[in-house]
Amino acid sequence: MKRPYIYVTRKCSEEQLQPLYEIADVEMWAEEEKPCPREVLLEKVTNADALLTMLSDSIDQELLDKGTQLKVVANLAVGFDNINVQYANEKGIVVCNTPDILTDTTADLTFGLLLTSARRLIEAADYVKDNQWKSWAPLLLAGHDVHHKTIGIVGMGKIGQAVAKRATGFDMKILYHNRTRNEEAETTLGAKFCRFDELLTSSDFVVCLAPLTKETKNLFDLEAFKKMKNTGIFINASRGAVVNEEDLYQALVNKEIAAAGLDVFLHEPIQADHPLVGLNNVVAFPHIGSASLETRYSMMNLCATNIKAVLSGEEPKTKVTI
Template sequence: MTRPFIYVTRKCSKEQLQPLYEIANVEMWPEEEIPCPRELLLEKAKKADALLTMLSDAIDKQLLDEAKQLKVVANLAVGFDNIDVRYAKERGVVVCNTPDVLTDTTADLTFGLILATARRLMEASDFVKNNQWKSWGPLLLAGHDVHHKTIGIVGMGKIGQAVAKRATGFEMNILYHNRSRNEEAESRFGASYASLDELLAKADFVICLTPLTEETRELFNKEAFKKMKTSAIFINVSRGAVVNEDDLYEALTKNEIAGAGLDVFLNEPIEADHPLVGLNNVVALPHIGSASFDTRYTMMNLCAENIASVLKGEEPKTRVVVK
């Protein structure tokens, strides 16, 4: 009997994917940081029974039409906006993601961005490395306090709740905006539901954790930034496309808001000459929200389990369900 063929679009830990090697012929793109070329992905998809993909891989109608024997796509991410999930369902292809396992790691990174941006940690580190520290001054690299301030979380899902939990340790006032009320967050963390406009007006830290949908695309634009406090800091750990980057740049350079911490961008990867990177009041990271060894290995293992289950005719652990 012919063994199934699985293609992995980025270099991953073979140890975590071992269950796949036991049941199938597995081929992996050998680069960790360079995406699999589109032409090669299309070629491999034509004979693949399963794909283990990244957010940078477009699993669209063209690919799905050519992948005649494809049974499952396992995305190494919580998000799946790179996949045409509805069309995959029509084609009988199961789509899986990796929810929950990266919640705490991403929340840690989010709070790290809050602290780094508010307390100007990157500037301060460079200040020492560049031999600029010559004396002490009362307001030398003075930043903004985090404790007892108001945090506004846009998108109170599991990561949002994990961020709220961390905010309680800083005794912050917690506001949130969501498509629907989250009573668990209100009871566990004392969070208060607010309209988006109210949250923008009151929050000292506006945290974007919303998924990318047509409704949230460029949710944070010129109008949104104008509604924020001039002392407010904007943090984005969701998707780059929820922000109009030109409007954010304008808000930062015109001192309409105080700073921004960004883990995601519209077109990734960005380069050092990206306009936002050159601003002292911006902390820019290379999309490392879930990048801890423990979490990334767990995500790989979950992808392997999902693929193995589907190929065996069983229900995967974390199927993406569309209505």
């Protein structure tokens, strides 16, 4: 009997994918940082029984139609907006993601981005490296306190709750806006549900952790930024498309808000000449929310477990349903 063929669109740990090598022929895109070209993926899917994909891979109708024997797509992410899940399901193709595993790791990074932006940590480190530190001064690289401030979290899912939990350690007041009330966050963390506009006007730190949907696309535009405090700091660790980047740039240049910390962008990767990167009140990270060795290895292993389950006629652990 012919062994299944699995294509992995980015270099991953073979050790974590070992369950797949036991049941199938596995081929992996060899370059770690360069994404698999679209034309290569379109070619490989024609023979694939399974794909292990990244957020940078567009798993659209064209590609799914070419996968005539495709049974499962396992996305190495909690998000799946890069996949036409509805069409995949119509074709009987199972879609899986990696929720929960990356919750705490992403929350750590998000709060780290908040601290870095507030206390100007990147600027301070560069100040020393560039040999600019000549003496102590009362307001040298003075930033903003985090403790006892108000954090407004847009998107109170599991990662949002994990960020709120960290905020309690800084004695912060926690506001949140979500599609539905999160009673657990209110009961265990003291979070207060409020309207989006109220969150913007009341928060010292506005943290976006909302999924990308039709409703959240360009949610943060110039109008939203103008409602924030001019001492407010905006943090985005969700998806780049929830922000109008031109409006954010204007808000920062015109001092509508004080600073921004960004782990995601509309078109990734960005280059050093990106307008936002050129601002000294912007901290820009290369989409590393879940980038710890422990978490990324666990995500790879979960993808392998899901693929093996589907190819073995079993139910996967984290099937996406919409």
